[in-house]
Amino acid sequence: MNKKTLVGFSAAVVALVGAVALMAQTGKIVATGTFHGAAHSTSGRATVYSGDNGALTLRLTNFKTSNGPNLHVLLIAASDAEDNEDFLKKGVERVDLGSLKGNEGDQNYDVPAGTDLEKYKAVSIFCERFSVNFGAAPLAK
């Protein structure tokens, strides 16, 4: 290999590594959507981010809902949910991301590895005690 080819090859490798690094740096929003909810006024944005190792995090920003007993953050196997809908009665599958950390503010939730976002397409703030959907955000890629 002569010097010229070597220099060209190195430049190509550097360029490729740079391009891949840039892609990894910005290919982060997997899906996002805004909350709606009438009975229990709910607003803000839900965004799923992917980490370097492929781990998914759901982040709520500018978030606000009513406080209530035993509120959970769910991913539901539906494209959206109606206000006050008891989709559990209808047998809609769900992934429970845990108790709602606060009814106001920015907050993060780990999404279990292997969760299929092609299937679980909406976020619900769900009152476990009374099986009521406080608000939902459909996630778009």
Place this chain on the structure above:
Amino acid sequence: MSEPANRFSKRRVVLSVLALVVAFGLWYAFRPEKLFVNKKVNEPAPATLGQLTPLYTGSFHTDARDTSGRATVYRQPNGSRLLTLSNFSTANEPGLTVILVDGSSMGNGQPFTPADSNHRDIGEIKASQGEQNYALPEDVDFNRFNTVAIYSAGLHTVFGTAKLDAF
């Protein structure tokens, strides 16, 4: 005479305890104080987001050619703004450019003639598919130019648009 009074007070104690238990049960079930008490949290963005702050985002919709994916505008630590296309796909055609337009002025499949007043040029498209970044001019007014469009200069048509909403 004292015995009936005693029985009465015993019953009163039992009733009182019962009432307390019921009251506690109702309180626990409904937690009415939560109507007034807010719980605020403020967690930082996931580390994966790095130093980028999302400002606007929107999904692409097909206009003249199948177009899909997401356009997002980030603010970088140095204050400059960056447009990223992710999960992106449009038709392969020479001479495609990424432009910002006033979304309300765009018609479905209508010919579009760029003029200084109706768009901002972002640059020649880097690829018809995949993740890509574009530096944005500093003085872009996103309140006016609120839509990313993929424009074909050859065909005078817009292949697809993504209306940007505040993040």
